Amino acid sequence: MNALKISAVAREGVAAITGHQPELVSRCEPSDRGWQVQVELVDTKARITENDVMATYQLNYDARGRLLSYERTRRYPRGKNGGTFAA
Template sequence: MRDEEETDADGGTTGHVRTKPGHKLKRLAPEEVIRRAGRQLHHLLGHELESVSALRRLDRGWEVDVEVVELERIPDTMSVLATYHVELDPRGTLVGYTRTRRYARGQIDTR
């Protein structure tokens, strides 16, 4: 049987994934979501996770904003970092990502 996301009485998703009849996949802990997002993004981009700036649980899965070092420079304050918005399904599988910002490490955000 293929994994299917469960729906509630109103037709919305419950956030649980049915793996076999009568069995549910437990919700992932936030720490595990962050690990999975970092590992999968590293596999695709080749950049290590530097930090996490946002984490949101949604009905359709998770959204995580992470910072990665894209280009190391000397001095370190001139290294180029990027923020990526990562989307994961309820099982923690990456379904999409977007680079939302690129900046020098020493740059202060004025927003």
């Protein structure tokens, strides 16, 4: 399993878990157990796109690409990566 393939698996996985299509994979790196991937998506859609609330999900996979765990790690207003909301 390489970074490109596990990124695609993570995008599909977070869509299945949340029911929302991901915007992007913001991090993908090997870990001691396999892979750790962060995916960004619209958590709460607003009438005006700039007011959307985004969410970051961290997904952990084994070396074969099986999902071990996932967690929503943060929420933030679109375009304001420095600000955070409670997860």
